[in-house]
Amino acid sequence: MAGLVDYISESYNELKNHVTWTPWAEAQRLTVVVIVFSIIFSLAIWGIDTVFSNLIEFYFAKIKS
Numbered sequence: 001m002a003g004l005v006d007y008i009s010e011s012y013n014e015l016k017n018h019v020t021w022t023p024w025a026e027a028q029r030l031t032v033v034v035i036v037f038s039i040i041f042s043l044a045i046w047g048i049d050t051v052f053s054n055l056i057e058f059y060f061a062k063i064k065s
Contacts, residue, residue: 022030
């Protein structure tokens with residue numbers, strides 16, 4: 001149990017005294033960039049999935065008839 005307390009204490013000390021935190025304005029800007037690229041990437045994946053789905057449906061419709 002003492003090992004866990006030491007680990008938490010050392011982790012807190014590391015975060016408080018040795019970590020260089022990104023300025024708040026830059027963190028907000030980078031968060032917006034990640035959100036925008038996530039939306040763009042998800043729309044691209046959705047578009048590709050829709051195209052392939054339609055191609056597969058068309059292919060099986062041709063085979064069936």
